Amino acid sequence: MDVNFRKIDIDAFDEDVLLESELYEPDPRDPGQVTEETKTKAGAVRSSLSKGDIVGALNIVLEGAPYGPSVEEAKNLNLQTLVTILNSTKSSDISNVVKSLSQDAQDTLMKYLYKGMGMPGWGDVSGSVLLGWHEKLTEVAGTGCIVRAMTDRRLV
Template sequence: MDTAFRKINIDIYDEDVLQDSELYEADPRDPAEVLEDAKQRAGMVRSLLAKNDIPAALTVVLENAPYGPNVDDAKARILVVDIMTLQTLLTILNTTKSADIPGVIKSLSLDTQDTLMKYLYKGMAMPGWGDVSGSVLLGWHEKLTEVAGVGCIVRTMTDRRIV
């Protein structure tokens, strides 16, 4: 049976196809700058966690997330050197007491809550869920859905920007 027809990209023949570049602006920084920024953020987060300032640490991690095709190389490099934004975020999630989670989430802006949901789904997509237990990610997901509503999930699923 011939299955080659399934590998044809029919969008190249359509004039009205919607490109990702038309939906959002890609990160203008080059991969080296994104990597350096992630390293700096990891240091700032450690400092804020030492002061027990969870909302500020989450804001540092979640704001100005790198989007776009030009940062894929940086994301891969960050993974290799284990300074990935997700790892920093998972550190915050693990150190937060479950009773404090709703208050922390309420202190975040709507966009930051959506970005947090993206990272939660990214953490759940990791094989073996990385260095964090599933209960932590699911607990945060539950609390985030309670505070931000189901709209947060819908916005995350329909947003073409991937963290």
């Protein structure tokens, strides 16, 4: 009995199949350029943190966040920079910081919080820090922020 029919990719013959590349516009920047921009942002964040400007540091990290399959190094560097900001913020200041962010920045922050929670062993950030930020962000931005972060195809 011939069982080769089980190895046929029937989606290749379907005209209505949705490809991963059609779900969102790819990042137009070159992967090397994205990595260099992320390194530059990390330096700017350090200088903002030394001045005590948490909101400015968060805006730097969250603006133009790298996405796409070919910029993993930049994504990890951006996450590490964000974790530095999260760890250096007092829990009493989180609500005011989150309120000062734009809706897009809040959504991107939620994506990073989920990425941090999804890391094995939570990476180099404690779970209480991420959950504290998640709680305050949800209070300020509402559950819509969670839905937008979960349904956006552009992964940070």
